Structures are given as C-alpha cells and as structure tokens.
Amino acid sequence: MYRLAFKNFIRSKSVIIAITIFLLTGIISIIIGRQFLEKQQAAANAVTALQKEQINRNVHHIQDQFGLLMYYLRFAFINKPDPIASLAIGQQDVNASIQYLTIRGLEGQRYDTDLFNPYNQLTGNLDLSFVILFLLPLLIIAFNFNLLSQETEHGTWSLVSIQINKPIKYILFKLSIRLIVVLVLLSVLLTLAVFIIGLPLDEKLLAYTIIAILYVVFWFAVSFLIIVLRRSSAISALLLLSTWVLICLLVPAVINNFLTVRYPVQEAYSTFIKQRDGYHTRWDKSTDSTMQAFFKHYPQYSHYVWNSPKFNYMWYYAMQQLGDDESAAESEAMQQKLALRQQSASIAALFFPPMHAQLEFTDIAGTGLRQQLQFLDSTAVFHETTKLHFYPGIFGDSTVVGEDWSRHVPKYFRRSGAVNWASLVAPFVLFSLVLGTGGVYIFNRNGIK
Incomplete structure (x- = not known):
C-alpha cells in the first residue's frame, strides 16, 4: 500500500514540475556558492601578491626614512571563509573579508568595505540556505495543503474513516510520503554541494544538515496542524501561506527594525569624526602635549628622542594613535551595541524557528x-x-634594509567557537512536538473517525 501511494503521489505532473524547479534552483544556488568561494580565494591571492609587490617597490625607493616608508606600506588581514560558507554567505554579502591596513589610525580603516552594485545588494546572493529557508517551505505547503481537504471534497474521507480504526494514522501515512520526498530532495542537494563545492565531511556540515532536516520537520508539523482544522483546500493554502509570510518575512523584519531602534549606532559616525578630529587637531597643539599623551598610552617608548630639530615621525605616529584614543569610547560603544543586537536576535529567534x-x-x-x-x-x-613591531624601527630611525621584509605576508583570521548542539536543536524539537501534539488534540477533539 505504501509503495502504491508513493507512486501515485510522485507521478503527478504538478509534483514532478515542482521537484524539477526546486532541484534546478538548488543547483544554481550551489554554483553561486562555489563562485563566491572562488571570488574570495581570488581576492586573497591578489592581495597576497599586491602586498609583496608594494613592499618591494617602496623599500626599493625609500631606503633612508623608516617612518616615511611605513606611511605607505599596507598589510593584509584576511577572513578566509570556510567551504561551508558557500551555503550560507550571510554578512560576507556586504562586509569585506580582507582588511588592508597601514599602521596609521585604525578607526578610519577597519570599517572600509568593497564597492558593490546596489541592485546586487538589494537582491542578495541566492545561496542554498535561502533555498532551504524560504523556498523549501513553499514546496512543503504545495505538497500538503489539500492532503485532507481533498479527501473530504471528493467524498472519500467517510469511506477511509470507516475502513481504518485510527484515521489519524492515514493522515500521518500520507504526510510521511511527502516528508520522504522532501528529505530525499534535500539529501540530493547537499550531496551535490559536497561534490560541486568540495565540502569536507566534518561537524559543521553535519550541523548544517541536521538544522535543515529539523527545519523540514518543523514545517511538516505546521502543515499537520493546519490541515487537521478541516478547512477547504483554498482556506488551508491561505493559512499556510499566511503562516509562511508571518514567520519567515514579517516577524524577522519587525524584530530587526525593533533592534535597530532599540540599539542605534550613532557611534558609527561619531567614531569616524572623533578619530579624524583627534588626529587633525593635534597639528595645532604643542608637540609636547601630544607626546606626553602618547607616552601615557605607551610608556615603553618614552626613552626615544622625539624633540630633535628635524621632522620627527615619532610625533606624527603619536598623533595617529591619539586619533584612535579619542574615538576609543565610541568605537567600544558601537561594538557593544552590535553585540547586543546579535544577542537579542538570538534570544528572539528561539521562539521563531x-x-x-x-x-x-x-x-x-x-x-x-x-x-x-x-x-x-x-x-x-x-x-x-x-x-608595535614597527614602532621601534620608526622611533629609532632604523635602516630599512635591516628589516626582514620577506616575513611580512598576509595573516589569516582564525574563528573560535564550537557547535552548541543543545541550543541548535532544542527550538526545532520543542516546536515540532508542540505543533504535532496540538494537531493530534484538534483531530481527536473534532471527532474525526
């Protein structure tokens, strides 16, 4: 019976078309993810070559002024994405993954980002996570919205309820067929991602897969709760689509807007202004006050001679540092507010799978x-x-050739944090159980036999 029901479902032309479109969309998203990784790797290779070339060029032309040389030199810090980032591009849609910095003021540099086409920023990247989060529920809705109402509308439900001792088993039986089809589709896409992108079979991929499976189960639980209300096919479809709009689009938008208002980051602008003012106003202040403030921050450099008759690069870099010092409070406040946004969003998300x-x-x-x-x-x-590595060379007026420039290659960011399995699976399991239990209760309360 199960095999016959499965064949009957899968042979439907509408089901075949829906599955085909979904598979094609998923494959496109995987290819886009691979292109994202290739672009990131190309950028890392380019900045590595650029850093080496610009160091060699500037060292060749500036051999007698260490401080002047360090005004021009830039050093790359790279946030190289893991392969699985191709499935969930996230913040790297808009934020630069490479920081290419001089040793001058930090605050005027670390928030620089790449130039993007505004239209591409509006639409975003079609990664596999988008397909799973927003398109897969629509496929589940299309498969399930008339699962029970169709039986009622065709007049076959009364016959089914007479022949089966527990009619709810029949509903679960039909749901399980659709669940298997959706999980197979998901498995096919993840398998293709492994081969097309070259994803390693590690804990991160396992966690990603488990989230996707539990998310599918959650939407089947939502579908079950709606269909046992025994509304017409049109009303059931409307309720399911309204639920999708509510929890996938409306609620996240409202929460994001609330957190933006609750934790505004005016410091993003004031940090930039204070950093620039903290540096530029030092041109009009006495060099002694500048250096005393610098030595307060870095007492280990107080023994260097800075008040010589010639232009002193120690004073210049002290001004740069004081610009960062002036904006330190605003910068920290901005970081804290962004962290609070993330923390609050994570807490709110526990109630919205x-x-x-x-x-x-x-x-x-x-x-x-x-x-x-x-x-x-x-x-x-x-x-x-x-x-701090270059300060002694600048302040001591060291020779440029005395530095081993070959060692100055781009550095890579190393992420921290392991998968928290409890917080990962708990909301999905809890909501699926609550919705499933609620569906059974409604089914039995309505006396569907």
Whole structure:
C-alpha cells in the first residue's frame, strides 16, 4: 500500500514540475556558492601578491626614512571563509573579508568595505540556505495543503474513516510520503554541494544538515496542524501561506527594525569624526602635549628622542594613535551595541524557528554578525601587533634594509567557537512536538473517525 501511494503521489505532473524547479534552483544556488568561494580565494591571492609587490617597490625607493616608508606600506588581514560558507554567505554579502591596513589610525580603516552594485545588494546572493529557508517551505505547503481537504471534497474521507480504526494514522501515512520526498530532495542537494563545492565531511556540515532536516520537520508539523482544522483546500493554502509570510518575512523584519531602534549606532559616525578630529587637531597643539599623551598610552617608548630639530615621525605616529584614543569610547560603544543586537536576535529567534535556522546557518558557516564582530576585534589586535613591531624601527630611525621584509605576508583570521548542539536543536524539537501534539488534540477533539 505504501509503495502504491508513493507512486501515485510522485507521478503527478504538478509534483514532478515542482521537484524539477526546486532541484534546478538548488543547483544554481550551489554554483553561486562555489563562485563566491572562488571570488574570495581570488581576492586573497591578489592581495597576497599586491602586498609583496608594494613592499618591494617602496623599500626599493625609500631606503633612508623608516617612518616615511611605513606611511605607505599596507598589510593584509584576511577572513578566509570556510567551504561551508558557500551555503550560507550571510554578512560576507556586504562586509569585506580582507582588511588592508597601514599602521596609521585604525578607526578610519577597519570599517572600509568593497564597492558593490546596489541592485546586487538589494537582491542578495541566492545561496542554498535561502533555498532551504524560504523556498523549501513553499514546496512543503504545495505538497500538503489539500492532503485532507481533498479527501473530504471528493467524498472519500467517510469511506477511509470507516475502513481504518485510527484515521489519524492515514493522515500521518500520507504526510510521511511527502516528508520522504522532501528529505530525499534535500539529501540530493547537499550531496551535490559536497561534490560541486568540495565540502569536507566534518561537524559543521553535519550541523548544517541536521538544522535543515529539523527545519523540514518543523514545517511538516505546521502543515499537520493546519490541515487537521478541516478547512477547504483554498482556506488551508491561505493559512499556510499566511503562516509562511508571518514567520519567515514579517516577524524577522519587525524584530530587526525593533533592534535597530532599540540599539542605534550613532557611534558609527561619531567614531569616524572623533578619530579624524583627534588626529587633525593635534597639528595645532604643542608637540609636547601630544607626546606626553602618547607616552601615557605607551610608556615603553618614552626613552626615544622625539624633540630633535628635524621632522620627527615619532610625533606624527603619536598623533595617529591619539586619533584612535579619542574615538576609543565610541568605537567600544558601537561594538557593544552590535553585540547586543546579535544577542537579542538570538534570544528572539528561539521562539521563531525560521529565524533561528537562519542565524544557526550563518553561525555554523562563520558568516554571521557574531563572527564579523570577532573579525573586527581581531583586526584591532592584528593592527596593534603590526604597529608595535614597527614602532621601534620608526622611533629609532632604523635602516630599512635591516628589516626582514620577506616575513611580512598576509595573516589569516582564525574563528573560535564550537557547535552548541543543545541550543541548535532544542527550538526545532520543542516546536515540532508542540505543533504535532496540538494537531493530534484538534483531530481527536473534532471527532474525526
């Protein structure tokens, strides 16, 4: 019977068309993900070659002024995406994955980003996560909206309820066929992603797969709850589509807008202004006050001679540092507000599985806001380390040829954080159980036998 019901379902032309379109869309999203990785790798290769070339060129032309040389040299810090980032591009849609910095003021550099086509920013990338989060529920709705109402409208439900002791088993039987079809589709797409992109079979891919499966189960639980209300096919479809719009589009938009208003980041502008003012106003202040403020920040450099008759690069880089010091409070406040946005969004997402799935996808892929903030923090550490390495050479007026320039190659950001399995699966399991239990209760309460 199961085999016959399965063949009857899968032979429908509308089902075949829906499956074909979904598979093609999924394959396109996988190819887009692979192109994203190739673009990121090409950018990393390009900046590696560029850094080597510009160091060699400037060292060749500027051999007697270490401070002047360091004004021009840039050093790359790369946030190289994991292969699984191709399935959930997230923040890397708009935020640069490469920081190409001088040792001058940090705050005026680390928020620079690439130029993007505004239309592409509006539409975003079609990655596999988008297909799963927004298109897969529509496929599930199309498969399930008339699962019970069709039997009622065709007059066959009364016959089924007489022949079967527990009619709810028949509903679950038909749902299981559709569930298997959807899970097979999902498995095909993930398998194709492994081969097309070259995804490693690791914990991240396992976590991504489990989220996708639990998300599918959640939507089948939603469908079950709606169809046992025994409304007409049109009303059931309307209810399911309204649910999709509500929890996939409307609720996340409302939460995002609320968090934007709740945690405004005016500091994004004031940080830039204070950094520039903190540096430029130093031209009009005494060099002594500038250097005393600098030595307060870095007492280890107070023994260097800075008040010589010739132009002193120590004073110049001290001004650059004081620009960052002036904007430090605003920069920290902005980072804290962005972190609060992420934390609040994660808490709110526990009550809305589509939003939770989206955040978990990007967390696993390393492309979420949390990872972007970690990258920016690590950028500050990288800038500080690079700066402190060159300060003695600048302040001591060292020879340029005395530095081993071959060692200065791009550095890579290393992400931290393991998969939290409990927080990952709990919301899906809880909501699926609640919806499933509610559906059984409604079914039995209505006396469908």
